[in-house]
Amino acid sequence: MAEQFPLTDEDPVKVGDFWLDARLTATPAGMAFVGHEDGGDSAMLLLLSEGAAQDAAARARFSGEINAMHIDTVVARGGQDQEDGRMGGRFRSEDDDPQLDSKAPLAPWVALAFDGSRRAVTEARRILLAIDLTATPPLSKPAGPDYRLHWIDKTGHGTTRVWPLPWPGKKDRAGWVTMLVSFLLMALIAALALxxxxLLFQNQPLVDAPQPIPSPASGSGGSGSPDPSQSGSGGTPSSPSSGDNGGKYSETPSMLQPSGDQSGPGDPSPNPKL
Known part of the structure; x- marks a missing residue:
């Protein structure tokens, strides 16, 4: 089995859709990692270095090596200038993620099928060495000063983007423990809010219902006499009610239903012929 090394603080947490788990090998052209996709199997991920990602010729050599591989070997690919060629169908665009004009384009990367063997790591190293030309035999007898790539010393990681943002220090996908803790925390916050x-509304004073507004007296033919105490201050006597003339009705108007042959105030006299 291939030897795996822990990630360093400088290593990216995520490349494309793959979380990084461990290191495998590295050259001046890039690094090889073990990673996994959410809900997927482990894969071997190759990421170009900062210097190689900025060189158009190096990006073209990397794309040519990937396009020459078997289609079942390439799981996914991404980064600058990697959407063309025979393996263009494996390209995963990240244009819908937030971008900054001040940042360099994304470094080319590829995820390959990984069985954990040393032979797979050897294949990853062969691809990286083909990019920096250190293992490429010369076409003729060397003469003159030694050839050296201008970016060979820029061995830092190429530009990557993590979206959505992970928890600080997150190195792996969220497990069931994390989901359970998140659910309990949300339930606790909801209980505290309730x-x-x-406590805020239990001591609020009760509000009495508004009193009904009395409607003015209306009707005709004997509506009752007004209260003498409410007469004007000039001593003017109040108008006599219909009961003062010896009528059938009393001074106080009654709200009872008339019985027999009596009729209420303002009602017509009953017709005895009906």
Missing amino acids: LLAI
């Missing part, structure tokens, strides 16, 4: 609402 308790605060109860």
Whole structure:
């Protein structure tokens, strides 16, 4: 089995859709990692270095090596200038993620099928060495000063983007423990909010219902006499009610239904012929 090494603080947490788990090998052209996709199997991920990602010729050599591989070997690919060629169908665009004009384009990367063997790591190293030309035999007898790539010393990681943002220090996908803790935390916050609402509104004073507004007296033919105490201050006597003339009705108007042959105030006299 291939030897795996822990990630360093400088290593990216995620490349494309793959979380990085361990290191495998590295050259001046890039690095090889063990990674996994959410809900997927482990894969071997190759990421170009900062210097190689900025060189158009190096990006073209990397794309040519990937396009020459078997289609079942290439799981996914991404980064600058990697959407063309025979393996263009494996390209995963990240244009919908937030971008900054001040940042360099994304470094080319590829995820390959990984069985954990040393032979797979050897294949990853062969691809990286083909990019920096250190293992490429010369076409003729060397003469003159030694050839050296201008970016060979820029061995830092190429530009990557993590979206959505992970938890600080997150190195792996969220497990069931994380999901359970998140659910319990949300339930606790909801219970505290309900308790605060109860404590806030339980001591509110009761508000009495508004009193009904009395409607003015209406009708004709004997509506009752007004109260003498409410007469004007000039001593003017109040108008006599219909009961003062010896009528059938009393001074106080009654709200009872008339019985027999009596009729209420303002009602017509009953016709005895009906």
